[in-house]
Amino acid sequence: MDTTSAEAAAEKATNIRIKVGFPLSPNTSDATAIAQYYSRLSIDKADFFGNIQRAAAFEEYLEWQKLGKQRDKETWEMVPSEVNAYFNPPSNEIVFPAGILQDPYFSKDWPGYLNYGAFGAVAAHELTHAFDSAGRLYDQHGMLREWWTNATSEAFEERRLCLSEQYSNYTVDDGQGGRVHVNGNLFVIYFIYHIYHLTSV
Known part of the structure; x- marks a missing residue:
């Protein structure tokens, strides 16, 4: 080199x-920020497989929301x-x-x-x-x-x-x-x- x-x-x-x-995004120490982040995700305690489908669709939605926007440097690609x-x-x-x-x-x-x-x-x-x-x-x-x-x-x-x-x-x-x-x-x-x-x- x-x-x-x-x-x-x-x-x-x-x-x-x-x-x-x-x-650091969403702010996991702020309950309001977490609630807002997951506001489009509907969970039904009686519908396990439906929850999985909705969670997958929600993750896909979040990915599409990034299109054309500057990347939030505080988000991660892993949980x-x-x-x-x-x-x-x-x-x-x-x-x-x-x-x-x-x-x-x-x-x-x-x-x-x-x-x-x-x-x-x-x-x-x-x-x-x-x-x-x-x-x-x-x-x-x-x-x-x-x-x-x-x-x-x-x-x-x-x-x-x-x-x-x-x-x-x-x-x-x-x-x-x-x-x-x-x-x-x-x-x-x-x-x-x-x-x-x-x-x-």
């Missing part, structure tokens, strides 16, 4: 917005209870719902090495998405544009293909029938834990 692209990548990394716990995380390229943000901030990924009572090993793997994985073959296409403002130099883009593609070939024959079962690739994640976790260890001694 040449100096121009490296500086732009550092700026992108510095500007990644981190969201943790729950969305807070979901045990997952994601990087959103157009917003240059990483989101960690409350659901993943618990055992077996995180605990305030665990020693640092366990949190860095478990939750750190998740965080590092999401961070790599900011610079993978899709995330690299968005700059620090979430704009879809070529912000790397041609030389850096070509070198990236060459290395991406090399890494893909290297690991195409290696599979690690993730317990759900999928494959896990850990090259970038392990390096980032080790590096961050090393810094943590040095500063906490």
